[in-house]
Amino acid sequence: MATVPTITLNNGVEIPQLGFGVFQIPPEDTVEATLTALEVGYRHIDTAEMYGNEAEVGEAVRQSGIPREEVFVTSKLNNGFHAREDALRAFDGTLDALKFDHLDLFLVHWPLPGIDVDYVETWKAMEEIHRSGRVKAIGVSNFQPHHLRRLFSDTEVTPVVNQIEVHPYLSQDDVRAFNADHEIVTEAWAPIAKGKVAGDATINRIAEKHGRTAAQVTLRWHVQRGDVVFPKSVTRSRVEENFAIFDFELDGADMGAIGGLDRGERTGPDPDTFNYIPG
Numbered sequence: 001m002a003t004v005p006t007i008t009l010n011n012g013v014e015i016p017q018l019g020f021g022v023f024q025i026p027p028e029d030t031v032e033a034t035l036t037a038l039e040v041g042y043r044h045i046d047t048a049e050m051y052g053n054e055a056e057v058g059e060a061v062r063q064s065g066i067p068r069e070e071v072f073v074t075s076k077l078n079n080g081f082h083a084r085e086d087a088l089r090a091f092d093g094t095l096d097a098l099k100f101d102h103l104d105l106f107l108v109h110w111p112l113p114g115i116d117v118d119y120v121e122t123w124k125a126m127e128e129i130h131r132s133g134r135v136k137a138i139g140v141s142n143f144q145p146h147h148l149r150r151l152f153s154d155t156e157v158t159p160v161v162n163q164i165e166v167h168p169y170l171s172q173d174d175v176r177a178f179n180a181d182h183e184i185v186t187e188a189w190a191p192i193a194k195g196k197v198a199g200d201a202t203i204n205r206i207a208e209k210h211g212r213t214a215a216q217v218t219l220r221w222h223v224q225r226g227d228v229v230f231p232k233s234v235t236r237s238r239v240e241e242n243f244a245i246f247d248f249e250l251d252g253a254d255m256g257a258i259g260g261l262d263r264g265e266r267t268g269p270d271p272d273t274f275n276y277i278p279g
Contacts, residue, residue, distance in 0.1 A: 019044030019230035034060035048076035058098035087125035163187035
């Protein structure tokens with residue numbers, strides 16, 4: 001079984017660079033999918049309150065028989081709970097759903113610039129949660145540099161990660177550079193552009209050169225750039241395929257060619273305008 005490299009976060013916690021994402025996996029399928037990932041070798045699971053499958057992730061970790069301390073689990077604060085008291089209750093709900101006594105990483109899912117509760121207040125609640133000792137690290141998701149600058153000026157704890165949409169068609173070099181300058185690790189969601197890379201001629205040429213798939217080459221590009229990635233699949237062969245990216249390396253020409261595909265194309269919402277709150 002391949003050894004997944006880890007990255008040391010700015011508070012000393014280590015995070016596996018490859019994880020398994022459960023976004024849009026129905027709750028009834030999540031236990032089996034997560035168990036499959038853990039059997040294949042994944043030791044990092046990324047869920048969220050909004051996904052509605054935290055309980056099933058927790059159940060899969062227990063059923064796996066793998067010691068809790070060997071599985072890095074991330075969840076995210078739902079958009080309707082940005083006020084301090086709501087955030088504190090929501091975190092309690094996450095631990096209750098997972099049936100864990102602690103979480104490895106908890107993120108503010110979206111900055112939500114258009115709602116009444118300012119994300120700075122939300123981050124102060126996150127700091128409070130962190131001080132409780134029930135989460136090892138706190139971070140953000142979908143934050144732009146201007147959102148982060150406000151956190152730096154008005155709060156005490158620097159986020160350990162910023163989980164943003166990143167893939168060859170949206171390389172996010174400016175945001176990634178800002179994160180790196182402030183010792184914030186970039187996590188890439190939608191790392192294979194929701195499957196679009198499978199039809200890309202450049203990526204397929206590189207994949208053929210290495211005897212790999214387009215998805216494997218793209219995930220390898222992320223890893224070599226230093227991103228944390230967590231591809232999602234409910235098909236065991238794909239889960240295994242996505243894990244098999246540590247026994248080959250892209251050269252400079254490969255990296256440059258994939259990096260040159262950037263066209264600013266999002267597959268998801270713009271963080272500066274997205275204000276969705278689940279009903």
